[in-house]
Amino acid sequence: MTDGLVIVSEEVCQQVVGRGDAFTAVEQVFAAMARGDAYNFPVIREAIRHADALYGFKSGFDRAGLTLGLKSGGYWPGNADKGLTNHQSTVFLFDPDTGKLKALVGGNYLTAVRTAAASSVSIAHLARKDAKVLGMVGAGHQSSFQLRAAAEQRAFEKVVAWNPHPEMLPKLGEVAAELGLEFEAVDRDRLGAEADVIITITSAFEPLLMAAQIKPGTHIACMGTDTVGKQEVDPAILASATVFTDEIAQSISLGEAQHAVKSGQIRENDITPIGDVINGTHPGRSDGDEITLFDGTGVGLQDLAVASVAADLASKSGAATRVAL
Known part of the structure; x- marks a missing residue:
């Protein structure tokens, strides 16, 4: 310049x-x-x-x-x-x-585009290669960015979505249609049962997905929790998953992991920077049944x-x- x-x-x-x-x-x-x-x-x-x-x-x-x-x-x-x-x-x-x-x-x-890029980086490095169904929890402004970015990382065939305000879902469905993907608004039980990859992008302060709803092999990108008190998923999900994040300090203090750490279900050293996977110093996903979770706190x-x-x-x-x- x-x-x-x-x-x-x-x-x-x-x-x-x-x-x-x-x-x-x-x-x-x-x-x-x-x-x-x-x-x-x-x-x-x-x-x-x-x-x-x-x-x-x-x-x-x-x-x-x-x-x-x-x-x-x-x-x-x-x-x-x-x-x-x-x-x-x-x-x-x-x-x-x-x-x-x-x-x-x-x-x-x-x-919006960097938040979507972060989840898509996590999908590229952690999701199963054969992932076919993308689950979207949230249908606000950033959800369309998330959907478009995620669709470029795997050969998805269908999008299943849930939002606390269901009247917002048709707009997300239009984006899926533009991408040539089948779209269906579902309840959270069906979303967890069908989705191979789940992106949560809400402003929730309570868990929207519970551990019993997540099937083996799922990759979850939690992208909405960036403030003390916010929460999108059951801490038990993190306890059963291999957890990655953008930055550990933010993950445990204001990210999705804050609740699992506070309740003693995971420890700080249970969380891996996703940069280690990118750099090849951590293998990432180990098998097809492993649940992986990316805590995208959003770093400066x-x-x-x-x-x-x-x-x-x-x-x-x-x-x-x-x-x-």
């Missing part, structure tokens, strides 16, 4: 960053984290007591990719009624050699990685705006 502050709008991010770009960026940063070449700083996430919003910062540094910065934003549950995305965020990238602000990147689309380095790609691609294509700060 040349001199000046690079500004990449939401519209430009959507134009230049595809699912493949996001997958590669997230896979590489997970690998760098596992090698010790990249690390996240402590997360700040607070209820601001206004508009029922959660607001915070995620930050980190990737020495391998020379990416330094932060994402600022959060969750505004009333935004849907205003025609806005509930998740609002912006990424700030700094020059690691000078500390100078070098890019300002819209974070809403990138948050994911945001920085995809924002850096957006800034580079937008600059090269001439789509970025440049200003003097």
